[in-house]
Amino acid sequence: MICRLCGRAELESVVDLGATPPCERFLTAGQLDDPEPTYPLHLRVCRHCLLAQLPPLITPEDTFTEYAYFSSFSSSWVEHARRFVADATARIRPKFVVEVASNDGYLLQHVDARCLGIEPSVNVGAAAREKGVPTLTAFLDKETGAKVRDEHGPADLVVANNVYAHIPDIHGFTTGLRELVADDGWVSIEVQHLLSLVGQNQYDTIYHEHFQYYTVESARRALAAGGLYLVDVERLPTHGGSVRLWARPFEAEPTAAVAQVLAEEQSAGLHDMSGYQGFARRVEQVRLDLLRFLLDAKAAGRTVVGYGAPGKGNTLLNHCGIRPDILPYTVDRNPYKHGRFTPGTRIPVLAPERIAEDRPDYVLVLPWNLRAELVRQLSYVGEWGGRLVFPIPTLEEVRP
Template sequence: MLCRLCGLDRLVSVLDLGATPPCERFLGADDLDAPEPTFPLHLRLCEGCLLLQIPALITPEDTFTEYAYFSSFSDSWVQHAKTFVGDTVDRLGLGPQSLVVEVASNDGYLLQHVVAAGIRCLGIEPSQNVGAAACDRGVPTRTDFLDEQVARAVVREHGAADLVVANNVYAHVPDIVGFGRALRTLLADDGWLSIEVHHALNLVTLGQFDTVYHEHFQYYTVLTATRALAAVGLSVVDAELIPTHGGSIRLWARPDSLGAEPTSRFFDILALEEQAGLHDTVGYLGLRARTETVRHELLRFLLECKAANLRVVGYGAPGKGNTLLNYCGIRTDLMEYTVDRNPYKHGRFTPGTRIPIREPEVIADDRPDVVLVLPWNLETELTEQLSYVSDWGGQLVYPLPNLHVVSGKPEVVGGQIR
């Protein structure tokens, strides 16, 4: 394996999660007796450029031609996008003649707010089913995987973009340099690129191993993202720490030719990464122990629930949840079923662990003793939505960043039921 950014062959093993199925390949009932392919999930670090990455064993086409994830099912994510649009319109002075292009625009969760502001926009979304939902929402959407050819076609038809948005896609492309060139092609010579991506600082220091799955090919610090964008003529001029997905970074980049100087908060985040040891290989080597601790505490808790005849169900069927379930070996003997707001997943089964996925309303009817929340990064939103679980004394349990209960009794202390 060669580093996909710098081509070096010196890659250090950071975390081996074994072999798992692709996290969004949910199973139908007819699939349960068929073979299920699995792929190694092994996180490595390049000793040269420090890019954290996994092998590209599946292609984006395998995952995103038809996709199970619809952004708009998360109320907090839609609000996050609305706030971003409002703030950015003011910051950049965007108006009716401006053009905003979002790459991997999903179901229009963000661009719907650009449309509402009366600003020209276009979404580029590879998944046909998700892109159709965006069109139904009134968001102009092109169904395509972004590459340089597609970028040139978009510019010929619509002009260069004043703002290109790439939220939660920069980790999903194995050809970093080719994708970066396509972003640069979309962008006007005085334009802005905004990227949001999960921060490797949180992954490593907080043991957020469940964000590692096959559709995430690499994991960025501000340092490594800056190096990747510099390779295609883009300079990171600002960076922000944002709370989404358990801790992300928002990068603001512009064409090199503008000669813009980075802000102080860009350097502040670089300093945080350096203090955590992430500008050297040593800072990454504690991730394995943190990951094993999470697994042991969660399994201990679930086994004690089983011994006490407490019924456990799940909430959510996110990609990260499937990494958690497979790595921990959690199946229906420890978690009867899970629920999800996305109707696409109802009646299907989680990949690998084959746990049934049902409608959210089942929880209120069923009144289980424990609800294990798999999209733990949405704790604030979901604690409010699931507050009714405490009506019958049920426990609402989050597995990360450490195992904890936010409602119901008895309490869990150090992985022990009290």
């Protein structure tokens, strides 16, 4: 394995989570007797350019041609997108906005200017077009970016939220962004911050869809390799701690915020290898604590069910070896997943109404990053004395 950003063979192990199926490959009842392919989930960091990465064992086409994730099923995420559009419009006043990996139109539906989504998943892009959001079904690379620019003109604002980690060809994707954006335009990228992932034990966000994990320093290097220059950064609470990177197609003096975040990363040891020491041990503790809780609850005759069926949840379930004998089902608001089974662990995914019917003692919240939203949504669990359980960053019981 060589680094996909700098091409060096100087990769050092951070944490090895074994082998798991792709996290969004939910099974139908008819597939339960079929074999499931699994792939190593081993995070490494390049000592030279600092990019944290997984080996590219599956392709984006394997995952995103038909996709199980629809952004609009998270009301807090839709509101996050609405606020971003309002702020970006006030900052830039764009006449043409392009979003890459635009999903079901959750963001572009708020844009008043001319806009275009580029979404590789056929089923998700169709949902966006039903909302009236113009959407091209394609993966972004240099050629796609150039074609869109030729047909629609350069974009004043290019948005790439929660996709920069999902592409193994960093150079091709970044040059595609450069092709899309006007020479005086802006590129906005949101991506989970490796500083939060390591510091808050967020190891369940390591899965095969995420080919790499960024510090601001490694993102700065990746952008520069494609002809974009980091000029500003914002810290965000989304996904347990993300960064919004603002880049332009010309060199400019970065803001003080860039220097501040880089200093925090360096202080945490993420500009060398020291900051990763002990991470694998903390990951193992999360696993042990969750298994101990589930086994103790079962021994005491208490019922535990899951809430949510996110990709991160499938990393956690597979790493911990959790099966239907100790977690009989989970629920999800996305009807696409109803009647299906989680990859690897084969846990049934049901409609959310099942929780009120069964009145379990505990609800294990798998999308812990939506904590505030879900504590409100699940407040009714407290009516029968039930509790919510959050496994990350450390196991915590909450009475809603």
